Amino acid sequence: xxxxxxxxxxxxxxxxxxxxxxxxxxxxxxxxxxxxxxxxxxxxxxxxxxxxxxxxxxxxxxxxxxxxxxxxxxx
Numbered sequence: 899x900x901x902x903x904x905x906x907x908x909x910x911x912x913x914x915x916x917x918x919x920x921x922x923x924x925x926x927x928x929x930x931x932x933x934x935x936x937x938x939x940x941x942x943x944x945x946x947x948x949x950x951x952x953x954x955x956x957x958x959x960x961x962x963x964x965x966x967x968x969x970x971x972x973x
Contacts, residue, residue: 904910923929925937938946 923933924935930936
C-alpha cells in the first residue's frame, strides 16, 4: 500500500465516512430536524478549523519542549 501518512487506507475511509455523515447531519433538512442542527456558514467553518488547529499547535509545542529537555544522545 502507501507509505507514511497514507499507509492505513481503512483509517482514511473511516475519516471520510465520519466527515460525510457529519456533513449530512449539518446540511440535510431531515437530519437537521432530527438532530437539532443548523447549516454552518463559512465563518463558522473557519472558527471550527481554527479551534481544532489549536490542538495541533499544542501537541507540536509539547513535543518541542520534550525534545529540548531530553539530553543530546551521542552517535
